[in-house]
Amino acid sequence: MDTAAAAERALDAAEGLFYQRGIQSVGMDRIRTASGLSLKRLYQLFPSKERLVEAYLERRDERWRRDLAEHVERHEDPERRILAVFDWLGEWFAEPDFNGCAWINSYGELGATSEPVARQVRLHKTAFKEYVAGLAAAAGLPRSLGEQVFLLAEGAMATAAITGTPAPAAQAAEATRLLITAGRPS
Known part of the structure; x- marks a missing residue:
């Protein structure tokens, strides 16, 4: 999966979770699971x-x-x-x-x-x-x-x-x- 597609996938997952549950209650592990990306890939795309x-x-x-x-x-x-x-x-x-x-x-x-x-x-x-x-x-x-x-x-x-x-x-x-x-x- 190319970088742009992976970033979109991460953002789709983050947006859904952040908007419905709040930012502080959602960890990167949960975004990893929802996006289907590895934690390593997620941090390559978004360092924090x-x-x-x-x-x-x-x-x-x-x-x-x-x-x-x-x-x-x-x-x-x-x-x-x-x-x-x-x-x-x-x-x-x-x-x-x-x-x-x-x-x-x-x-x-x-x-x-x-x-x-x-x-x-x-x-x-x-x-x-x-x-x-x-x-x-x-x-x-x-x-x-x-x-x-x-x-x-x-x-x-x-x-x-x-x-x-x-x-x-x-x-x-x-x-x-x-x-x-x-x-x-x-």
């Missing part, structure tokens, strides 16, 4: 568990942001695009394996002790905030409104994970509608 966590977050970030953008871009109206963020979040929250935001979860587990993990979380959150602020700007609304919408989305993510319901997405969307109305140029 911390590096594996970084790679997991990097890969998930690319997919998460791509999927969100594809969903949002289906809408032509710039204001509707902002609200489409919450439609997408609601669909994500309703998935049977939804276990909260991987970056919030990772930061909660390792943010205080792992600078590389904290950096990946900050990169993801900054990119998401900039994306939402860009949607607001494209709608002719203040960038600051986009930053407020970002906070609503983040709160919805945390609340949906805790409550086990997708309802926070709709609630945050309703608050966003009010912000959009208030933020429109007069």
Whole structure:
């Protein structure tokens, strides 16, 4: 098996285990078993568990942001695009394996002790905030409104994970509608 395929296999196993069980509760032995790779091969690909966590977050970030953008871009109206963020979040929250935001979860587990993990979380959150602020700007609304919408989305993510319901997405969307109305140029 080539290096790229082995790395994908390791990341697939790590992502499933880290996201559902938590990073600290999953050891490299468990990832070895789930991936079918030897421990030696796993450490050749990822010299430390911390590096594996970084790679997991990097890969998930690319997919998460791509999927969100594809969903949002289906809408032509710039204001509707902002609200489409919450439609997408609601669909994500309703998935049977939804276990909260991987970056919030990772930061909660390792943010205080792992600078590389904290950096990946900050990169993801900054990119998401900039994306939402860009949607607001494209709608002719203040960038600051986009930053407020970002906070609503983040709160919805945390609340949906805790409550086990997708309802926070709709609630945050309703608050966003009010912000959009208030933020429109007069």
